[in-house]
Amino acid sequence: MTEGRDMLRSEHSGANDAGVFRSHPATISRSVSAPLLMLVVGLGLPGTVAADQAPVQTSATAAPVASGQAGIVARGKYLADIGDCAACHTASNGPKFAGGQYMETPFGPLSTPNITPDKATGIGDMTDDQFYRVLHEGIGKNGEHLYPAMPYPWYTKVTRDDVLAIKAYLFSLAPVHAPRKPSHIRFPFNIRAGLGVWDTLFLNVGTFKPDPKASPEVNRGAYLVQGLGHCGECHNSSRLLGNAQIAGRLQGGQIENWYAPNLTSDVHTGIGKYTDQQLVTYLKTGTDPAMGVAAGPMAQTVHESLHNLTDADLQDIVAYLKSTPAEASYHPSIRSAFTGSYPQGEEAYLTFCASCHQPDGKGLAGAVPALAGNGTVMGKGPETVIRVVLGGIEAQGSYAPMPAIGVGMTDQQVADVTNYVRQAWGNAAPPTAGGGEVGKLRNDTHTMLNFTRPGGCPELVQPALAKAIGDKSNGIGDALRGVTPANMFQTISAIIPKIREAVPGVQQADIVNGLTIAYCPVVAADTVPEAQKRTQLDEFANLVYSQLVGNDQQ
DSSP, X not given: OBTTBOTTOOOOOOOOOOOSBOOXXXXXXXXXOOOOOOOOSOOOOSOBOOGGGOOOEEOSOOOOOOTTOHHHHHHHHHHHHHHTHHHHHBOTTSOTTOBOXXXXXXXXEEEOOOOSSOXXXXXXXXXXXXXXXXXXXXXXXXXXXXXXTSOHHHHTTSOHHHHHHHHHHHHTSOOEEOXXXXXXXXXXXXXXXXXXXXXXXXXXXXXXXXXXXXXXXXXXXXXXXXXXTOTHHHHSSOOBTTBOTTSSTTSXXXXXXXXXXXXXXXXXXXXXXXXXXXXXXXXXXXXXTTTEEOOHHHHHHHHHTXXXXXXXXXXXXXXXXXXXOOOXXXXXXXXXXXXXXXXXXXXXXXXXXXXXXXXXXXXXXXXXXXXXTOTTTTSSSSHHHHHHHHHOBOOBTTBOOBOOGGGGSOHHHHHHHHHHHHHGGGTOOOOOOOHHHHHHHHHHOOOTTTTOOTTSXXXXXXXXXXXXXXXXXXXXXXXXXXXXXXXXHXXXXXXXHHHHHHSTTOOHXXXXXXXXXXXXXXXXXXXXXXXXXHHHHHHHHHHHXXXXXXXXXO
16 A cells, blocks of 8 residues: 555454443334444345244354464454444344344335344355455346445445455454344335346446555545445435445535534535644544533444544544535524524524523533534534434533423424524524424434433443443442332432442443433333333432532532
8 A cells, every 4th residue: 555554454442331222123214214323234035034933042152263373363354343333233222243133114114134144044055255245336136226225336345455455344243143123115116126227327346546645644535435435325415316436525414314414625515614633633532622411413423433443543534525516515504593692492492492591692611512513513404413402412421411391392483493502502403393304203212311212211231341341249239129210319329339340431421321211211111100100210310410520629
């Protein structure tokens, strides 16, 4: 490669538990309309059967790694983390990579397959050439065209060595017997032969070619962004017939009722106003004082994928993004309705938001993100702002959890406050939110914090925290089950030291989110009205956060 630095290096980084609960499958709607995270949907695997005929069984222990293969397997794991294969191929409460999720596409629900090395229901009998062809050409084991919900238009850029390293990692795992659930693709899209036309129109087969005029760092970043990272799957501006490759490169776009912001070097609507370190910090942690807090699919991408990347790879991604031509998503302008003595939406903001985000939109340093200059707030579309207001957001980094404040607001109030924050303090983003749009998004926004999550309270999947809370000898579980509004403060004060003793080094946000998840079933079982349950859960989460911050500052 060039100048002593391998553009295609794939350094292994130990994966840490980043998120404390796994998103519900219904929230993972990727690709044919798009996010940033999936590996192999539609591998052409055997066993399309009804869900009640598809028992999931771990059929064996993991195969021993052959001598000399350990490095390749470790590299494959790292590459699978970049592609975030587990996000689509791991069902809620299911074995890792055993499939079983449904991806919502414009053409109907598409099930995700098992990519463990089970020979009957997974990929255990795939050859190297067959596996490579899946990622490189979108052609399944038996020669069938795959649905572009599997982002092979991006993975075609990945080198054969990297593809086979991923295969080596997957084949090192324990096989899981998990027949694929039936997809429900509507006619005529359920006829795979027609997918060949799509490939002819949109698929440009070919491994990534480095730009001889670019630095090794920029080329490495381009390889990651354009290949396994498939960032444009969400961040490109439009998707004709499900294609994101040829549409407005990285200018931002709508993805399943969220808005993925502009990633070009544009100073106002893109990332040009942020320093390299701010961007690296945001990609690594999902938070940065200048950029705010990641939400929706991006938060999941950080927790399950970007969090595991080396700093060098993150720096290279930033170097590439900063090198892209500046492309504005919109032309900033201030509308007269949002200026003057009584700007539209200001009353709703002061009533519902200003106590935390402050009247000047600057938030509270390290605790509540600023809205002034916030890249998410300034995106072309208002969807993400609306959904955060309606659904709340979990604690991240040093930042407090945000309650689902929109539950107590009318659709028009949510629209007004959204437009206000997108116009105020120099943000100058299009004030396009309306009450009708809010109503539609309200019906699609189901979270633990607004108490409408499908399946009820989420599973606590961070092993150390789950073990500590479930350990009967320390009394944490019993204490949580006994929490009432009257004893909440005292009980939390007693629980926090026990958690820190049981899980040394546990992160502040993980304690907040973990205890809130563990307390959720207690609130759900209460007989009080739903509104009171939400209030009680919000109060609990914020008291945990407040006590942690207070203890750390003492």
